Amino acid sequence: MADQIAKDAHLAATVLKTLSNDSRTVALKIMHDALRDSKDKVIEANKLDLKEAQTAGLSQSLIKRLDLASGDKYDSMLQGILDVATLDDPVGKITLATKLDEGLELYRVTCPVGTLLVIFEARPEVIANISALAIKSGNAAILKGGKESIHSFKAMADAVTGALSKSEVPKNAIQLVATRDEVGELLKQDKFIDLVIPRGSNALVKNIKDNTKIPVMGHADGICSIYVDIDADAEMAARIVVDAKTNYPAGCNAVETLLVNSSIATTKFIKVTQALLDANVKIRATADLIAALESANVAPHDNITLATEADFETEFLEFTIAVKSVPDVAGAIYHVNTHGSKHTDCIVTENADTAQKFLRGIDAAGVYWNASTRFADGFRYGFGTEVGVSTNKIHARGPVGLEGLVGYQYILKGNGHIVSDYAGAGGKKPFLHEPIQF
Amino acid sequence: MADQIAKDAHLAATVLKTLSNDSRTVALKIMHDALRDSKDKVIEANKLDLKEAQTAGLSQSLIKRLDLASGDKYDSMLQGILDVATLDDPVGKITLATKLDEGLELYRVTCPVGTLLVIFEARPEVIANISALAIKSGNAAILKGGKESIHSFKAMADAVTGALSKSEVPKNAIQLVATRDEVGELLKQDKFIDLVIPRGSNALVKNIKDNTKIPVMGHADGICSIYVDIDADAEMAARIVVDAKTNYPAGCNAVETLLVNSSIATTKFIKVTQALLDANVKIRATADLIAALESANVAPHDNITLATEADFETEFLEFTIAVKSVPDVAGAIYHVNTHGSKHTDCIVTENADTAQKFLRGIDAAGVYWNASTRFADGFRYGFGTEVGVSTNKIHARGPVGLEGLVGYQYILKGNGHIVSDYAGAGGKKPFLHEPIQF
Numbered sequence: 001m002a003d004q005i006a007k008d009a010h011l012a013a014t015v016l017k018t019l020s021n022d023s024r025t026v027a028l029k030i031m032h033d034a035l036r037d038s039k040d041k042v043i044e045a046n047k048l049d050l051k052e053a054q055t056a057g058l059s060q061s062l063i064k065r066l067d068l069a070s071g072d073k074y075d076s077m078l079q080g081i082l083d084v085a086t087l088d089d090p091v092g093k094i095t096l097a098t099k100l101d102e103g104l105e106l107y108r109v110t111c112p113v114g115t116l117l118v119i120f121e122a123r124p125e126v127i128a129n130i131s132a133l134a135i136k137s138g139n140a141a142i143l144k145g146g147k148e149s150i151h152s153f154k155a156m157a158d159a160v161t162g163a164l165s166k167s168e169v170p171k172n173a174i175q176l177v178a179t180r181d182e183v184g185e186l187l188k189q190d191k192f193i194d195l196v197i198p199r200g201s202n203a204l205v206k207n208i209k210d211n212t213k214i215p216v217m218g219h220a221d222g223i224c225s226i227y228v229d230i231d232a233d234a235e236m237a238a239r240i241v242v243d244a245k246t247n248y249p250a251g252c253n254a255v256e257t258l259l260v261n262s263s264i265a266t267t268k269f270i271k272v273t274q275a276l277l278d279a280n281v282k283i284r285a286t287a288d289l290i291a292a293l294e295s296a297n298v299a300p301h302d303n304i305t306l307a308t309e310a311d312f313e314t315e316f317l318e319f320t321i322a323v324k325s326v327p328d329v330a331g332a333i334y335h336v337n338t339h340g341s342k343h344t345d346c347i348v349t350e351n352a353d354t355a356q357k358f359l360r361g362i363d364a365a366g367v368y369w370n371a372s373t374r375f376a377d378g379f380r381y382g383f384g385t386e387v388g389v390s391t392n393k394i395h396a397r398g399p400v401g402l403e404g405l406v407g408y409q410y411i412l413k414g415n416g417h418i419v420s421d422y423a424g425a426g427g428k429k430p431f432l433h434e435p436i437q438f
Numbered sequence: 439m440a441d442q443i444a445k446d447a448h449l450a451a452t453v454l455k456t457l458s459n460d461s462r463t464v465a466l467k468i469m470h471d472a473l474r475d476s477k478d479k480v481i482e483a484n485k486l487d488l489k490e491a492q493t494a495g496l497s498q499s500l501i502k503r504l505d506l507a508s509g510d511k512y513d514s515m516l517q518g519i520l521d522v523a524t525l526d527d528p529v530g531k532i533t534l535a536t537k538l539d540e541g542l543e544l545y546r547v548t549c550p551v552g553t554l555l556v557i558f559e560a561r562p563e564v565i566a567n568i569s570a571l572a573i574k575s576g577n578a579a580i581l582k583g584g585k586e587s588i589h590s591f592k593a594m595a596d597a598v599t600g601a602l603s604k605s606e607v608p609k610n611a612i613q614l615v616a617t618r619d620e621v622g623e624l625l626k627q628d629k630f631i632d633l634v635i636p637r638g639s640n641a642l643v644k645n646i647k648d649n650t651k652i653p654v655m656g657h658a659d660g661i662c663s664i665y666v667d668i669d670a671d672a673e674m675a676a677r678i679v680v681d682a683k684t685n686y687p688a689g690c691n692a693v694e695t696l697l698v699n700s701s702i703a704t705t706k707f708i709k710v711t712q713a714l715l716d717a718n719v720k721i722r723a724t725a726d727l728i729a730a731l732e733s734a735n736v737a738p739h740d741n742i743t744l745a746t747e748a749d750f751e752t753e754f755l756e757f758t759i760a761v762k763s764v765p766d767v768a769g770a771i772y773h774v775n776t777h778g779s780k781h782t783d784c785i786v787t788e789n790a791d792t793a794q795k796f797l798r799g800i801d802a803a804g805v806y807w808n809a810s811t812r813f814a815d816g817f818r819y820g821f822g823t824e825v826g827v828s829t830n831k832i833h834a835r836g837p838v839g840l841e842g843l844v845g846y847q848y849i850l851k852g853n854g855h856i857v858s859d860y861a862g863a864g865g866k867k868p869f870l871h872e873p874i875q876f
Contacts, residue, residue, distance in 0.1 A: 010775075018795070104813075114801060195832060215653060243857060247863055333452065360455065361456050366850065367847055368850040369851045371850050371854075371855045381848070382536050393551050394653055394834075409803060411797055412804065413808070415808055425812065
């Protein structure tokens with residue numbers, strides 16, 4: 001069953017790959033209209049999910065994520081499809097062109113990755129969002145939702161499938177899989193599925209990464225750090241740390257670890273700590289820093305406790321921060337590169353040389369100088385939309401826009417050219433290797 | 439042990455990442471000189487390997503690959519290090535720059551992938567080649583050689599390690615691991631190792647892919663196809679197919695499958711078959727094509743036999759080709775996308791519309807029109823050097839040059855900017871999202 005779903009998606013992908021941007025854009029508009037016209041049906045189905053979630057005693061935050069009728073969520077979702085439709089076509093862009101010889105031209109051209117497997121939890125609007133992104137970028141997608149959104153999922157699946165049948169996009173290009181047992185089997189289809197995109201909790205992502213050979217684009221942890229340097233502007237440091245911790249602590253780009261140059265433990269650090277305490281942040285600091293806070297009469301304090309080693313590998317996702325002193329920027333880099341999650345890390349300093357060391361030394365998708373880690377976001381980066389945030393080292397890193405859903409192919413156009421005419425393969429002709437203007 | 443090797447490499451990578459192109463280039467020159475000065479020692483060690491290989495009765499082709507003294511292999515290897523040293527720096531290239539707001543600038547900058555694990559079999563010159571590529575691109579590398587080249591490996595490792603100690607590159611940036619048992623443990627170090635590059639047989643690559651969660655860049659199979667269309671120039675088709683099959687049949691870019699439009703079975707196909715038979719190629723054809731060859735009095739022939747299904751998923755790597763008829767270009771695309779290995783596939787046709795369908799429809803790293811599949815090679819593409827050929831769908835595809843060893847980071851430079859000032863995060867400021875010229 002899972003292998004058939006995956007094979008069907010793969011074959012649909014090979015057709016979808018050949019469609020023009022116009023055909024893909026038209027399909028998105030038809031999908032938009034179908035979901036708009038099915039709004040009542042979908043909201044009704046969604047109410048069933050909400051009722052069952054309440055009966056099952058699921059958490060309020062989950063129920064909130066599940067609720068499609070709240071505020072303008074449904075209309076934003078519809079608008080999102082139109083927004084994706086108007087984005088630049090990511091497919092067919094030439095990124096390299098070389099004349100190998102007279103009449104023998106090599107082009108590197110962006111193309112869809114192929115077949116995506118998107119696994120998500122409560123948020124049913126992901127269906128519209130990901131379907132739009134997949135079709136726009138020419139990828140087939142298999143969408144696997146959680147059981148808590150099963151009714152909304154089915155109603156939306158009907159609308160999407162009905163819409164695609166009126167477009168040039170093959171119906172198997174978007175397949176919605178609702179049953180629970182399929183996930184494990186789908187994760188084994190590395191012959192047909194090219195990329196897995198998890199949209200959900202850390203536990204979900206970790207579980208997927210541990211159970212598939214298919215590349216996974218996403219992040220499990222977001223352990224972001226801020227290093228306050230000896231040459232930091234203390235007020236700026238306080239403002240950045242408070243923003244990064246409190247603006248949206250559940251975000252993967254919220255700061256979790258504060259590193260402080262040990263020379264400023266009794267000076268600038270006191271100012272930063274006061275600002276955090278004023279913002280109701282709980283501080284878990286190393287013993288030397290607690291001593292410094294005591295000497296400044298800031299500690300003892302109910303919200304200041306001794307940090308454990310584990311605190312520096314913890315994504316708190318709440319108003320708690322782990323704080324540690326380091327001797328210098330090298331110490332900060334070492335800490336981040338051994339304890340961080342390669343998401344986004346920041347230095348606060350007025351010293352450009354020190355900043356440069358940090359920017360070059362940190363092994364993370366985002367490295368910031370004097371700016372809140374919360375800027376790590378596709379919308380803020382100007383990508384128009386966001387597929388997710390990747391902490392992988394290859395392919396897409398950081399906030400991923402449509403570009404993360406394309407790869408490239410080499411296209412070679414000749415006129416009967418054979419290698420045995422060329423030097424190195426039995427012949428004498430040299431290669432020209434001249435750039436072609438594009 | 440393996441975890442310590444991997445952790446050391448990871449830490450060395452974070453230092454290597456910060457070195458300038460000059461420092462990395464100087465290190466390569468020191469490495470070149472050390473290997474030049476150790477030539478006698480290395481060749482002596484290599485003779486020991488050759489002797490043991492002969493005693494163990496290893497194949498002549500393996501012994502040939504092992505032999506560092508044959509022809510100008512050693513000097514080419516040395517020259518290769520200098521060639522890599524003079525390549526453009528792949529690190530630190532800006533690929534996107536956006537002004538998010540006044541004083542808040544986002545840059546996407548290429549950076550090393552991190553730590554590479556390179557696993558290779560007989561060829562000891564890979565040590566010099568990969569060490570040079572890794573250092574040039576700012577990556578740490580763990581090199582794991584086969585036991586058949588252990589003596590050459592140790593002699594070269596001494597020279598390389600000695601050379602690095604005289605440079606700014608940390609000594610753990612290149613670690614050479616000789617013992618057999620380490621491989622399995624190294625493949626588990628996904629916390630520290632970012633990319634595995636296998637250089638060896640299909641069996642080696644398959645085994646590695648099956649036993650690691652780390653991304654693997656390479657290819658197991660190279661099942662390349664050529665489709666001869668109804669509108670093909672028969673002479674050109676014959677020339678291309680013979681070149682692609684016979685120029686170097688052991689190459690991964692050699693053709694293995696010939697697809698023929700069924701309408702030309704008794705015409706153009708006869709010409710192509712004659713050319714293949716003249717070149718001593720064994721033909722395994724489907725029944726309808728054998729009938730066509732019989733009607734033209736070309737079959738029965740000792741070198742023409744009936745193809746099995748398995749032949750169309752076989753990498754022959756010798757003078758044998760599997761041949762099948764397809765009704766049209768769509769049939770050819772379907773066959774390639776279900777039986778191919780995403781390496782390189784070609785259409786021979788004079789019809790631009792048909793060619794366009796094929797170029798758009800084929801899901802492979804290389805898609806060719808009227809040119810031999812043997813062109814799929816980093817040197818021929820003009821990359822100067824080749825890390826390998828990738829049949830992955832993400833990150834690097836096809837022949838991979840230095841570019842395949844870099845990813846990117848986002849660098850954000852601010853002046854105390856916090857998100858809570860901006861719309862969508864509690865504030866009112868809009869983003870500018872203006873491109874910065876670079």
